[in-house]
Amino acid sequence: MPSVVIAGAGLVGALNACFFAQKGWDVSVYEFRRDIRTMKHVQGRSINLALSQRGKSALEAVGLKEYIVNQGVPLYARLIHNKDGKTYNRQPYGKPGEHIVSINRRHLNEVMITQAEKSPNVKFFFEHKVKSVDYDKKQAEHEEFHVEADLILACDGAYSAVRRSLMTIPRFDFSQEYIEHGYVELNIMANNNEFAFEENVFHLWPRGHFTLIALANRDKTFTVTIFAPFTEFEKHMSTTEDVLSFFEENFPDAYQLLGKEHIADTFNRVKPQSLVSIKCSPHSFFDNLVLMGDAAHAMVPFYGQGMNCGFEDCLVFSETLEEQGNDIANAVQVYSERRVNDAHTINDLAMYNYEELKDLVNRNSYKLRKKFDSIMNSIFPKSWIPLYSMVTFTRIPYSEVIERRKKQDKILSSLLTTTSTFALIGAPHVYFSVMPSVVIAGGGLVGAVNACFFGQRGWKVTVYESRPDPRDSCLEHGKSINLALGCRAIGALELIGLKERVIEMGVPIREKLRYQGKKEGVFEKVQTLNEGDFPGEFIVSVQYILTINRHRLSQLLVSEAVKYNNVKFLFNCKATKFDLNSETLLVETPDGLVTVDGDLILACDGAHSSIRKSLLKVARFNFSQKYCDIGYIDLSVNIQDSRELKLGVHNSWRTDGVILVALVNKNQTLTVSMFANFSVFEEYFSTPEDSVQFFKTKIPVVYGMMGE
Ligand SMILES: Cc1cc2nc3c(=O)[nH]c(=O)nc-3n(C[C@H](O)[C@H](O)[C@H](O)COP(=O)(O)OP(=O)(O)OC[C@H]3O[C@@H](n4cnc5c(N)ncnc54)[C@H](O)[C@@H]3O)c2cc1C
Known part of the structure; x- marks a missing residue:
């Protein structure tokens, strides 16, 4: 030896x-x-x-x-x-x-x-x-x-x-x-x-x-x-x-x-x-x-x-x-x-x-930074580790510790600048190289808004979406055709610079009409929306609810997000699971299963989230789900004229256990949503003939506009 x-x-x-x-x-x-x-x-x-x-x-x-x-x-x-x-x-x-x-x-x-x-x-x-x-x-x-x-x-x-x-x-x-x-x-x-x-x-x-x-x-x-x-x-x-x-x-x-x-x-x-x-x-x-x-x-x-x-x-x-x-x-x-x-x-x-021990620990700026670091660490446990913890509780080489700290400082100062003045928006490349990465499971509405938000701030964004690119199709099967956006949603859209565009695309609803009379076709005006109806007014000022076509909103958000060089959408890729051991995401792509990792992972994969499902065994994760007895059907038809129902009015009927909402869209279509107990659907709508009969006798206005 x-x-x-x-x-x-x-x-x-x-x-x-x-x-x-x-x-x-x-x-x-x-x-x-x-x-x-x-x-x-x-x-x-x-x-x-x-x-x-x-x-x-x-x-x-x-x-x-x-x-x-x-x-x-x-x-x-x-x-x-x-x-x-x-x-x-x-x-x-x-x-x-x-x-x-x-x-x-x-x-x-x-x-x-x-x-x-x-x-x-x-x-x-x-x-x-x-x-x-x-x-x-x-x-x-x-x-x-x-x-x-x-x-x-x-x-x-x-x-x-x-x-x-x-x-x-x-x-x-x-x-x-x-x-x-x-x-x-x-x-x-x-x-x-x-x-x-x-x-x-x-x-x-x-x-x-x-x-x-x-x-x-x-x-x-x-x-x-x-x-x-x-x-x-x-x-x-x-x-x-x-x-x-x-x-x-x-x-x-x-x-x-x-x-x-x-x-x-x-x-x-x-x-x-x-x-x-x-x-x-x-x-x-x-x-x-x-x-x-x-x-x-x-x-x-x-x-x-x-x-x-x-x-x-x-x-x-x-x-x-x-x-x-x-x-x-x-x-x-x-x-x-x-x-x-x-x-x-x-x-x-x-x-x-020594500066810290003899003096800084007492300063508010030090305490604030410590708090901020600890919040960031709870969100990004791997990539945002406070300086003291990197030195003391890890074996990250000291020289890398200082590089990481510099990155954190840079991010912090960018965040301070972006949140206070938006000065860096539009110039993400300036600080892109030091920005963290975010993986988003689900490129639906929330996933796409997140992609815009982080894209704008220069983060490296990758979105995995199981469906095809919404920009390639003009019709979306699935959930509601129209969505009503309130001030919270508009506030978020304002943050990513899309408020005006979305408002332009949508129809502001300033009035609600509810059909209540015994005599068919008679409407009673029940409510006009006004400022007081919008809690959270301080976020953004909208004095109406905006209805917008879900599919067109989705197309807009994706198109805007991918304008940032640092944002990538991968369609037909389904995030199937969050692996608790490696803290990575498993994604099913057309080429097979891949493992992806990010400083931050956002699960925006909807009500039936696969990611949430994989977290169910995490200790103290409380979860409950309950299906209600009410189902819904959305219908959308072209209409010749909208004299009977006006643009900008939320029309609703309540009859025989059915709630029906009809909205006229800008493109001369009518969207009708029907909500009813499943037993009611069975009673009135189990055959096409029964369905026609229901509309004809119960809600003739809508029947007249939609046709058989
Ligand atoms: C006040 C104080 C507090 C500290 N607190 C901490 C702490 O909390 N945590 C921490 O990680 N570090 C702390 N340190 C630092 C730590 O004490 C030293 O880093 C550590 O002792 C270094 O170990 P060493 O073996 O290299 O040197 P030393 O511990 O100094 O050992 C050197 C050895 O070499 C022998 N020697 C010297 N010259 C010769 C020679 N010519 N021939 C043969 N033998 C020789 C000496 O007798 C000695 O036994 C502290 C230091 C101080 C001063």
Whole structure:
């Protein structure tokens, strides 16, 4: 088996040892400190760390995830403590159940060392300091002796000696930036063996240019960290008196629980520690050396990603090695190409997140965006994932995270522009490339309106319609010939710019006449429509109901939708099912069954929706359907003249259990709709002769206009 030398048995070095132990390589780990398992106190950074998805995935690969996670405290939300010390504001991290885990750094490190050591092929050399790399020999160099290996992993932390010795290599880019803020850690002890605060949240006291955080530990204590500019520490926290009044004023509730003595004692003993952000490129050298973890990308701790990113390094490298058939030279190079960009990105994001932690979380704009992101995420669970969730709860490469966020920002600004001013309507190509996709099942009226709506906004729209293209036929069999559009429908048509066209095509109904008299053919005017009859008047002003031919409306909507380059209608294609596992749509096309996917799927496939049918087994989906006893028949005939019935009047009759509505259309046709109980249909209309007889005797006006 090949051999690997690991510099540093910190978090990343120890995890790498587990990975290579599992692969059966010969592993030698050189660690500068004593074995932490034998130490009473371990000097160093944060007592606890937030473990999230990337870290968990890496631990899972070496079989440690479950054990480690069970040793931690899950945190589901940020709890923001207001300055009054009494009120809070809770901001969940992600969807219900999504959480990070507060883990004890030392325990985690110890578990990984012990796990790696279980393999006979792994050796830890404690109190062995790696000094440098000898370029020519390509070996890690120990204080007293040289060590050789097929692969060298430099996991010796932010101040990496290995990295330092590479500084003079041509084209090695390096930057380090100390931020002006430092940190001091304190503790809140258990209160009667109970947590002094709520334990399953990340406690946060954002105060503008400084902030305090607290994470629970399994022993019911909290590790509390104050981050502030060094100038603030000097100005307000350099004497006992100052620091106590500073804490009392800014974090009154934490002040009570920390206790005066503990605060005073800590600030007397401990100086604020600095925070550094390090970027370098490449991460690999020669054909066998890789920098990983903080040695490659130390970052400020505000995204809780330093360790998670380092753990993901181990996983990505292991995956790359496998992918490259264990060819070390190739893997080393490919890994660096993959990882540098991601590391730079999370470094920058971590800097940005400090703004969030110390200030932005309190701002309305931040809260609004968080709310918006969460709504969008519930609609587009795959394509609109909030920034924090992408970083924390997924393994989407960091660089892709930022690209996705940019897209979201762009969409958001387009939406704001389109909804407020319609400025971008008509120019969808400007932002089409970044727009999401929508798949619409059903190209009927609602599907086609949706196609226009999303088409206009630049989305990539695909409509699957089981029937043929309505533009190819002049008659539609099926449902009602005429439709009555009220202000809600007209309002929607106005949104897609078709209100005027539709109004032009339709017939406004301003009057209703109902036949009520005993004497046949006598009408009584019962109602004239007026403004008050239209709730929702604010949406759009129409003072009538508009009747329109269903088929012509359908033709218009499809024709308008396909004018957008980004809209495609596929006719004779039936969406048959929504697959709950893959969250895709199955569509029967003339060429066979296909699976389609979109950022958004709209099921507009009508009352007998196949999509809805496939969702029936989804938990808590309530559904009921009830057929009523009433059926209907639509008739449409050409008429010679419409003297008897006028255009623009809704005429109705009620006789012998039959309701009959007649409307004159613009094209000299008469549309008659009859509604009756099925038993009535059987009684009066089971033969053509009976039907003629019914009209002749009961509704002679209509009979006269329609003819036998
Ligand atoms: C205040 C604070 C809070 C943080 N919170 C989080 C968090 O919540 N979540 C998160 O993901 N990350 C967090 N981090 C970041 C995280 O601590 C680091 O990213 C992580 O420790 C990096 O692991 P590492 O193994 O690369 O480096 P280290 O943990 O620094 O380990 C390096 C090891 O190398 C050894 N070493 C150094 N030099 C030599 C040498 N010359 N020869 C041999 N051995 C050597 C060291 O003794 C050490 O054991 C936080 C950091 C800070 C400062």
